Amino acid sequence: xxxxxxxxxxxxxxxxxxxxxxxxxxxxxxxxxxxxxxxxxxxxxxxxxxxxxxxxxxxxxxxxxxxxxxxxxxxxxxxxxxxxxxxxxxxxxxxxxxxxxxxxxxxxxxxxxxxxxxxxxxxxxxxxxxxxxxxxxxxxxxxxxxxxxxxxxxxxxxxxxxxxxxxxxxxxxxxxxxxxxxxxxxxxxxxxxxxxxxxxxxxxxxxxxxxxxxxx
Amino acid sequence: xxxxxxxxxxxxxxxxxxxxxxxxxxxxxxxxxxxxxxxxxxxxxxxxxxxxxxxxxxxxxxxxxxxxxxxxxxxxxxxxxxxxxxxxxxxxxxxxxxxxxxxxxxxxxxxxxxxxxxxxxxxxxxxxxxxxxxxxxxxxxxxxxxxxxxxxxxxxxxxxxxxxxxxxxxxxxxxxxxxxxxxxxxxxxxxxxxxxxxxxxxxxxxxxxxxxxxxx
DNA sequence: CGGATTTATTCATCACCGTTGAAATGCTAC
DNA sequence: GTAGCATTTCAACGGTGATGAATAAATCCG
Numbered sequence: 164x165x166x167x168x169x170x171x172x173x174x175x176x177x178x179x180x181x182x183x184x185x186x187x188x189x190x191x192x193x194x195x196x197x198x199x200x201x202x203x204x205x206x207x208x209x210x211x212x213x214x215x216x217x218x219x220x221x222x223x224x225x226x227x228x229x230x231x232x233x234x235x236x237x238x239x240x241x242x243x244x245x246x247x248x249x250x251x252x253x254x255x256x257x258x259x260x261x262x263x264x265x266x267x268x269x270x271x272x273x274x275x276x277x278x279x280x281x282x283x284x285x286x287x288x289x290x291x292x293x294x295x296x297x298x299x300x301x302x303x304x305x306x307x308x309x310x311x312x313x314x315x316x317x318x319x320x321x322x323x324x325x326x327x328x329x330x331x332x333x334x335x336x337x338x339x340x341x342x343x344x345x346x347x348x349x350x351x352x353x354x355x356x357x358x359x360x361x362x363x364x365x366x367x368x369x370x371x372x373x374x375x376x377x378x379x
Numbered sequence: 380x381x382x383x384x385x386x387x388x389x390x391x392x393x394x395x396x397x398x399x400x401x402x403x404x405x406x407x408x409x410x411x412x413x414x415x416x417x418x419x420x421x422x423x424x425x426x427x428x429x430x431x432x433x434x435x436x437x438x439x440x441x442x443x444x445x446x447x448x449x450x451x452x453x454x455x456x457x458x459x460x461x462x463x464x465x466x467x468x469x470x471x472x473x474x475x476x477x478x479x480x481x482x483x484x485x486x487x488x489x490x491x492x493x494x495x496x497x498x499x500x501x502x503x504x505x506x507x508x509x510x511x512x513x514x515x516x517x518x519x520x521x522x523x524x525x526x527x528x529x530x531x532x533x534x535x536x537x538x539x540x541x542x543x544x545x546x547x548x549x550x551x552x553x554x555x556x557x558x559x560x561x562x563x564x565x566x567x568x569x570x571x572x573x574x575x576x577x578x579x580x581x582x583x584x585x586x587x588x589x590x591x592x593x594x595x
Numbered sequence: 596c597g598g599a600t601t602t603a604t605t606c607a608t609c610a611c612c613g614t615t616g617a618a619a620t621g622c623t624a625c
Numbered sequence: 626g627t628a629g630c631a632t633t634t635c636a637a638c639g640g641t642g643a644t645g646a647a648t649a650a651a652t653c654c655g
Contacts, residue, residue: 222613298550320536320539323534323540339531354569429606
């Protein structure tokens with residue numbers, strides 16, 4: 164019972180590369196980077212192990228290629244930046260929740276973040292993107308004194324939400340509804356955007372700061 | 380040049396177990412779980428590979444044993460719960476910063492958290508401890524409506540601080556001084572502890588809310 | 596003291612992992 | 626058609642964590 168396929172190229176034009184990529188994506192998301200072996204992917208694709216190296220160079224290369232087509236999280240922010248400044252935190256929260264709970268984008272982002280936390284090379288990339296695309300933009304939008312630090316305080320809370328809700332799945336944060344999240348996190352988020360000395364005036368946005376303001 | 384040690388037990392009473400544990404701790408903290416091989420630890424300890432399995436069962440067992448003697452993060456909270464309620468957030472922030480920047484406890488906690496995020500079994504343990512020791516206690520201390528959810532909003536921010544500052548080392552949060560952290564995160568943290576509907580009155584703790592203890 | 600038991604240690608080996616180089620085969624351009 | 630390129634399998638390598646058997650010291654017990 165010699166079932167080994169003949170040696171060279173297969174007849175027809177089967178897109179083997181795409182098949183491997185599909186299987187890899189599904190497996191990596193479901194089981195995590197280290198738990199998935201190249202051999203098992205090759206077996207599931209009905210393909211020799213070496214073909215994966217041929218197409219993607221290495222296991223890391225395959226992982227990167229499989230998870231490449233994620234959404235760009237910066238778009239959520241760009242969208243949220245456009246509306247009424249008074250409700251900016253709510254919009255960001257809604258957007259973040261929508262993206263991270265999207266059945267295709269969410270798991271991809273989670274897998275990427277998981278790996279960023281343990282793989283320094285990958286982590287540096289995430290770090291750079293977040294700093295440039297998130298912190299700097301919020302800081303520019305904020306203006307005023309210590310804008311970058313206020314943006315950081317904002318980012319801390321968004322990051323905390325993501326990690327506790329989606330990575331560690333801590334309760335009760337993991338099972339709260341989006342409305343509850345907005346209700347409980349919105350005020351603190353808004354407060355973090357203000358300048359630290361200031362008191363919050365009831366019923367209005369902190370005065371004297373038109374949204375197109377000066378740089379930090 | 381046959382340098383192989385004789386087979387059985389060594390003379391004297393060398394505490395080989397402790398030696399292995401020491402080396403393992405240093406290496407795991409410096410290089411991370413996956414980068415360290417049991418063989419390299421065994422070599423550095425001048426010991427056969429199988430001895431590690433004999434003492435600790437598996438690589439995971441060794442990792443757990445090597446990182447077991449960490450501080451109890453719940454103590455930080457217990458300490459902070461005792462003082463003036465108005466400055467509770469500041470005390471927690473100072474305590475968290477002190478522990479996570481401690482040269483011995485800090486790296487241990489970071490390594491544990493890193494692994495908790497990628498290893499579901501280990502993550503479940505962290506999850507349980509945090510929920511029981513942190514969230515529940517803060518909720519009990521808070522009292523009032525939706526105490527557990529307000530405590531969760533608090534925990535989100537503390538968790539976000541830890542992840543962004545110590546795990547991902549995002550700027551500018553990673554290089555801010557403790558004073559700056561307290562200045563920028565304190566107000567948002569205090570706001571998260573209040574009940575969501577309320578407006579913050581300047582200069583005092585939230586006044587007596589209507590006792591309509593509605594579950595959210 | 597001396598034999599039996601427990602504890603510590605090495606050796607040899609296993610199955611599996613990711614990577615690599617060589618060979619074989621089909622497809623495409625000239 | 627045939628030369629070259631893209632795809633595919635095969636075979637092997639060194640490295641990994643785990644495990645069972647052999648051996649020697651320490652300890653217990655009479």
